[in-house]
Amino acid sequence: MKKFLLPGILCVLSAIAYGQLGVQYDPTIQATKNLQYFKPKGDLFVGDCIPFSKDGTYYYYWLLDSAHHKSLNGLGGHQWVLSTTRDLKNWKQYPIVLGIDEPWEKSICTGSVVFYKNTYYAFYATRLINSEGKVNEQLSYATSADGIHFQKQQPNPFYTSAPGYSKREFRDPKVFVDEKTGEFHLFVSSWQQNTVMQNAGGCLVHLTSKDLKTWNVLQPVLTGQSSVPECPDYFLWNGWYYLVYSHDSNTDYVKSRSPYGPWIEPPYQALNESWANVVKTASFKSGRRIAAAWVPSRKDNLDDNDEIFGGNSIFREVMQLPDGTLTTRFPAEMIPVTAPAMPFKIEAALNATNAGKDAVQVNAPNGVGSASIKDIPAKCRITLEITPQGPTEEYGLYLRSDDKADIGYRLNFSANNAMVELGNTNIKAVSGLSKTIKVDIILNDDIIDVCIDNRRCIVNRMPEQKGSVVWLYAKHGAVQFKSIKINPIVDNN
Known part of the structure; x- marks a missing residue:
């Protein structure tokens, strides 16, 4: 998730009463028929999306945003909300599934979900202010039996920093599990310190663990980026491995026949739409892939002003050409319902x-x-x-x-x-x-x-x-x- 910071946030925040820790959200009043262009009711917005699928259900986890990232002194105050569907037309809305429960949790940031041995694992970054008054991002995870009711695991955070990488820029873990070895893999957005080219330290740190306690730091799976490659996605589809990541919320991908590269740049970047931010994907029925992102708001609601965090959801169907190149289109089920064609001249x-x-x-x-x-x-x-x-x-x-x-x-x-x-x-x-x-x-x-x-x-x-x-x-x-x-x-x- 992109940093959206306001002046003066690097001060130690005073304790906040439990009832004020997170923004309130009522799932019973939200749309249930079509979530293309969805925005939650009230002064609330959709932020980064975390799509996941299992057994024909598309799980659409998304960051609940209030005040365009200004909550909790500009640290975001984000929480995970869930919407699910089995047909992309009819949706169920759920209460907050990963919320802010402690005063030190300033935002439950972007992450990913995996299902392994009858358990759903949600990995995410927690944004906090350390004892020196500096903003850090550290890794946390929660588990669930149903993908809806999550329990945060201890210690929380479970991983604070990797040697040689930024503590401030350490977020958005993408998780997958090697079914053969039972090893958990995380790709984490960060900045590599002491690089040869000082303006090319953006990378994805590669962490592995078999017990979720002891973590090994492997060679980064992606390096040499001019900014932190945020909100990574990673999947295998018809013999091609895809690594997806965002710069300033614009999404690119690379492909490979091998799990960790060498990566090949595609002939064009179909996921890169400047106003479809932080694209991530999940499989769906019949071998399909559905991508989720968000359309940012404009500052002061003016056409030529810059984007600000939080807006409306947007979905794309992702397709694959024989050479592994990706294309996109409207998911047919999510095209808005229309009346008969009108006459015109x-x-x-x-x-x-x-x-x-x-x-x-x-x-x-x-x-x-x-x-x-x-x-x-x-x-x-x-x-x-x-x-x-x-x-x-x-x-x-x-x-x-x-x-x-x-x-x-x-x-x-x-x-x-x-x-x-x-x-x-x-x-x-x-x-x-x-x-x-x-x-x-x-x-x-x-x-x-x-x-x-x-x-x-x-x-x-x-x-x-x-x-x-x-x-x-x-x-x-x-x-x-x-x-x-x-x-x-x-x-x-």
């Missing part, structure tokens, strides 16, 4: 001609061509096919715009740059943009979520513009927009 504005009731042809070799559709609902799903007919500089849509197209958010496709932009964010190395693509757009209040060809996704939070016009446009080229459908979203929670 395409108004050709400039260098454009109607090509049917749900299509328009744009021919603009010398500039820009455009057409518009009015009265678009604030919450809807828009699907369409786009076919460039030769080279173009760019093409796309303006969302939440007006009659003059002087406001709104540009969804821009550039085949030359292999890039897709959505407002003030982008994804890179997107192939196939010179051919027909299918585009799926979810407008969900201030969240705009887009899937391209069921293989790449991009999301953004843009709260300011609220226009009801969509513009279709192309620049320096000919493009056809067809099979356009607009379905209002039905709130079924």
Whole structure:
């Protein structure tokens, strides 16, 4: 989990009464039908996610955030909450499963879960202030018979620091168990001290233990990072090992045929969406993998301001190509429920001609061509096919715009740059943009979520513009927009 600190936190905090230790959370009032874009009710937010699965149940553990990481003097005050599903449509909500129980626990940070010999093990970092008034992160774990009711184990924390690594940066343990040897493995986010290149100390420390008491420090599984590689994920899928980690909440991965590398950089980073933070995955039925992340809030709720901790949940289905490269798409079960497609009229504005009731042809070799559709609902799903007919500089849509197209958010496709932009964010190395693509757009209040060809996704939070016009446009080229459908979203929670 990324550090979000406020000035003055390095003082010793006074004791806090038990009733004030953690934020209150009521699971009975939370959504149960679809957790795509979910935010808990009240002044509460979703933070880092810890997905896990067993016997067909998807366990969605997530950090309960209050006040955007400002709780407990900026140390977070986070606690683990749980939501579960067996079909990705219907969910059960549970009370806090790992909470703040002692005054010294300033945050129950990100971690991971494993099931071994009839026991669920939840490993996590506890953020605390040591006797010198400095912030430390130390490792803790809890056990459970059902994955819901956890008991913290003693000593707590069980591991305080590894020689040669930062005590301040020591968090987010990813756990797995070697079934043959019974050995527990932890990959821990940290900073390696006394490195050859002082600006490349970010690493994942590798700890092992057979009794959860004596821990061995092996060679780090990842080194040479410019910042601490946070919230690691690690899994084996169809003969490929994957190591996933985040920098400033942006998620990358590497792959290998061997458990600990050598790691191979993929041709593109499908998990890396700037506004889908700290992506982690879990297996699901029929060999599927479902990733969970969170869409951060914007400071002061302004489009161009930076992200702040905590926001809404977001899910992706992860797919695997024959060479091990990962792609992403909307999980079909989690696409919001919609009403029947609404009628609309395409108004050709400039260098454009109607090509049917749900299509328009744009021919603009010398500039820009455009057409518009009015009265678009604030919450809807828009699907369409786009076919460039030769080279173009760019093409796309303006969302939440007006009659003059002087406001709104540009969804821009550039085949030359292999890039897709959505407002003030982008994804890179997107192939196939010179051919027909299918585009799926979810407008969900201030969240705009887009899937391209069921293989790449991009999301953004843009709260300011609220226009009801969509513009279709192309620049320096000919493009056809067809099979356009607009379905209002039905709130079924």
